[in-house]
Amino acid sequence: MKPIKRDKTFEKHFKQRISPNEKLDKQFRQRLELFIKGELGFPLYDHALVGKLSGKRVFSIAGDIRVIYIELEDHIVFLDIGSHNQVYR
Numbered sequence: 298m299k300p301i302k303r304d305k306t307f308e309k310h311f312k313q314r315i316s317p318n319e320k321l322d323k324q325f326r327q328r329l330e331l332f333i334k335g336e337l338g339f340p341l342y343d344h345a346l347v348g349k350l351s352g353k354r355v356f357s358i359a360g361d362i363r364v365i366y367i368e369l370e371d372h373i374v375f376l377d378i379g380s381h382n383q384v385y386r
Contacts, residue, residue, distance in 0.1 A: 298333050300372045307364075307375040314379050315362075324359040325378075332356060350385070 303311075315321045328341060337343040343356040346365070353376065355363050363384050365377045377384045 298335065299368070301333075301375060302372055303375045304377070306377055310378050310383070314383070315358075321359060321362060324362075325364075328356065328358050328364075355384075 311325075315325055331341055332343070337356075341356040343354060345351075346353045346355055350365070353365055353367050355365050357363055358378070361380045363379070363381060364375055365384050366373055366375045
């Protein structure tokens with residue numbers, strides 16, 4: 298697995314939207330473990346995005362919560378985290 302870096306937008310939104318909710322924080326950590334292991338199917342539902350977000354990928358944390366990321370040659374960058382409406386703007 299490539300190293301994961303976090304964009305400043307991801308960090309800001311993680312602190313605002315995920316950290317205050319203990320359940321979401323725990324679910325994020327669990328899904329991150331699966332992501333690091335290379336799991337792409339259930340429960341992550343990892344897939345490529347299209348349209349204006351083409352070139353980026355997304356995976357699910359819980360219900361409506363998503364992580365948008367890009368995979369570069371030598372690392373992965375988490376770009377944003379939040380609800381469907383928050384990250385697909």
